[in-house]
Structures are given as C-alpha cells and as structure tokens.
Amino acid sequence: MGRYSRLREIRRMDPVRDCAEILRLISQYEFPWDYRQGVSVAFLRDYGVPRISVLLDRTQEFERSGQKRYDDTVLIGYEMAADGFDSERGRAAARHLNRIHGKYRIPNEDFLYVLATTVVGPKRWIDRFGWRPLCPVETEALTEVGRKMAAMMDIEGAPDTYEGFERLLDSYEERMFAYDPANRRVANATFRIMASWYPRPLRPAIARFSLALLDEPLLRALGFRAQPRWVRSAAAGTLRARSRCVRLLPARPRWLPSRPQPRSYPFGWRLDDLGPHWAGSRPVEPLPDERHPTPSGSPLNGCADQRTREVFERPV
Secondary structure: OOOOOOOOOOOOOOOOOOOOHHHHHHHHOOOOOHHHHHHHHHHHHHHHOOHHHHHHHHOOOHHHHHHHHHHHHHHHHHHHHHOOOOOOHHHHHHHHHHHOOOOOOOHHHHHHHHHHHHHHHHHHHHHHHHOOOHHHHHHHHHHHHHHHHHHOOOOOOOOOOHHHHHHHHHHHHHHHOOHHHHHHHHHHHHHHHHHHHOOOOHHHHHHHHHHOOHHHHHHHHHOOOOOOEEEEHHHHHHHHHHHHHHHHHOOOOOOOOOOOOOOOOOOOOHHHHHHHHHHHHHHOOOOOOOEEEEOOOOOOOOOOHHHOOOOOOOOO
16 A cells, blocks of 8 residues: 555545544554554643542552553543444443443533543644644544544533634633642653553653653643753654654555554453443443433333443453
8 A cells, every 4th residue: 555545545535424434544554653642642631630630649540550540541442433433332332431430520521621632632643743644534533533422421512623622622721720739640650651661771761751742831730840942852853753754654554453452451351341440330321312212112222221231352
C-alpha cells in the first residue's frame, strides 16, 4: 500500500456511519503511537481539575494499581469501539463502564469535559506531531465517536461539532483548572507508570521529556514547573523528526493492526476483569436506549439483562 492510500480510503467513507471503522484505522494503522500519546495527555488533563483528581486520589487506585487502572481505561474504550458501538460487544462494554461510574456522584459537566479530552486530545497531538494532520473526515468521525459515547453513557449536552468539543474543553479548563495536592499525587503516580515502561537509566530523562510537552496552564494545575525552553524545543524537535521518518515508511499492512498490549493482562482479559475489584458486585443497568420497551414489551436491541451476563474474552 502507498503511504497515502489509506487516507484516500478514509476520505471516501461516511464519518457518521463509519465512525468506528475510521477510529480503528486511525488508532490501529495510521497513527497508533500518536493516538495513544494523545489519549495519555487527555488523562493528564483530567488531573488538573481538583474535583476530578480528589475523587481519583480518594480511591487510591493509581497508587495501589496504577498500571491496571491505565490498562482498564484503554481496554474499555477499545472494547466499546472494536466491533462498532452498536455491536453487542460495544454495548456490553458501555454497560460495564456505566456500572463503574454509577458508584460515584459525578456532575454531568465533568463527564462532558473528560469526554471532550478524548476527542480533542488525540487530534491536537496528531496535528502537532503526527506524520500528517487529521483530515476533515477523520475529525468528524472522532466527533461522532464522542457523541456516541455520550449517548451510551447518558451524558447530556455533547456538542455537534469538533469545534464545539474544543470550545467546551477550553472554557471548562479556564474555569476549573487549579492546583490541589491531589492533582500532583495522581499525576505523579501516572508519570511513574509511564516511566516504568522504559529502562531505569532512561526514566529521569523520559519524565523531563514528558513534562516538556505539556502546556503551562496544565503544568501549573498539576504543581510542576515549566521545563527550560531548550528542553521544550528539544522534545518537540525530536517528535517532529520522528514524524518525518514515519512519513517515509510504507503504510502499515492490513494484516498487522496495532492492538492494545496491556501489561496487566499478559494472557488476555475478560470484560469483568476491567475496572475496580468491586465493580462485579454492582448491578448492571440497561443503556439509555434500552430503558424504553418496544410495543412487544421487549427492550430495544434485544434482551438487556441477558446481555449483561455475557462476558467477552480477548486474547492478547
């Protein structure tokens, strides 16, 4: 395949109807590494909001099992989109995610913000450091993915456009970013996880490299000082040099998608493995579009309570 052949394929697709397939092409073929980095930065942005980080800090999940918490977040998103958001696999993952969140009283605007980070974060990273920027069809597909997740999680007020998600994110951060000791504790735990992926001698440099890529409002909210200008320039220059090299490579072959390789589950995972240990004891509620009976008296899209008993096993 030519380097831009998949882009031409994406441009012929419908961003609404084919949003899950376009997301798969972005995250598994075109920009697998960059998409993961964009999602990682999205996680960090959540910690700049004390109302969010205090809740995360209180659970102590990042301190006790941070790698599993990171893997679970990635894998639940993967499960929701892998076969399409309307598939049984995707809907079962959404019910499981809702059952985890159902334990906490989380304001709708916080859900909206976290959702916006998963839409805006990957696009901003890819546009800045990817081997090419996202095209309008890919951007619209990411927006549709965010809207579908909002519908499945019963989040109200999801924007209709990418620009709407971007405005939502920026205005929320302007109001809500503030330093709190919990922000720094959760961020430190996350940085330790990310640094642990590399050989020990490289970890201090990796930590500085990571901080150099974050914007100053986020750094202030997390309680970190901005890195010197030469470190920021070196970090950005290294990633742009990487993107130029990636641009010269052939397209990833279709038989070799980049799929999650979670360190917490070297032998595969089941849906019930994902999330805190107590999640399995909580009841599973039907999705919003399953709560209203059809004229025959059955829930929409089949029998919801039968589906909630289904568990998927995924080999690595």
